[in-house]
Amino acid sequence: MTKKPTSQPPEFWLRGSIDGIPTLLQPAAHALLQSREELGKYTTDFPNKLLWEKPAGCASVGFHIQHITGVVDRMLSYAQEKSLSEQQFQYLRQEGDPNPKITIADLVSNFDQKVEEALLFFGQLPESELILPRTVGRKKLPSTVLGLLFHAAEHSQRHIGQLLVTVRVFQSI
Template sequence: MNQPEVWLRGSVPDVPFFLQPAAHALLQTQEELEGYMRDFPEKWLWKSVAGRASVAFHLRHLTGVLDRLLTYAEGKELSLAQLEYLKNETIADSTGSEALVKLFRIKVSEALDIFKETPEEKLRESRTVGRKKLPSSVMGLYFHAAEHSQRHLGQLLVTCSFVKNLAASSAGKSDT
């Protein structure tokens, strides 16, 4: 795709003006994630390199943190299911990369739907985060969701690139 980045393609339909940057960042994360995960070797999904988190962890965390931040923006506490998901983000299982990418795509779609329904005055409402009830706002949570997604995408991209090169060199060694 030779398209400009999402933020250079114009407004996301029906998303309020003040939430356009967050929507653009989430959509950019989704597009890049799908591109980098294309043809990713599944056997390397949980591979930790140089003591860093695996690609699978980042995939799970991207979805989980977005879900949790949207919950806080609603003024709610995390559910037992969300706490369990958080606890299991680092634990390897048989979920493949395609399914993990799809879960993030679904969560981004949910976030955009929420953005579309959020009146501007709600963005200024105070919210708290976590067990310590740290102060934030609806807008702060939405923007942190977007920037946190971009941060983990960056980490995933580096790990993904490294692992793909490692897998390719490993495959080359077995051929000789």
């Protein structure tokens, strides 16, 4: 029995290297691009009126999108040895707060822009700097540049999975 060809491309990690991205950062770049693609797919036709709803106590779709955007932003700051700005702390405090002025398109666009910013940073980062120590947060918890960038990528994938479940709950109602 032959398989039908699928119209969907393979996941990003199976599409080959991304030009301009150091070899050791390819998995993180692939994960961020996969998150961006899946976010667009799962939020297509999702109604704005449900953006902040929490079915069965789950986090809202809006929270997940804001959170992954904020995490990538914060990890990029830490990777560059920057402290978080007041604007970043304000964003963190407001993640998930219902805001009727914000649309899904706004949130998806913000994440798209943050992924582009991350990829630009990846492309300018010498691989020799990936093992440099970095600290996280006010407690100055230990990490490395690579650890921070990997966390941003895997964390986005984790929340995309949770977002998918929340979207599916709404589709079943």
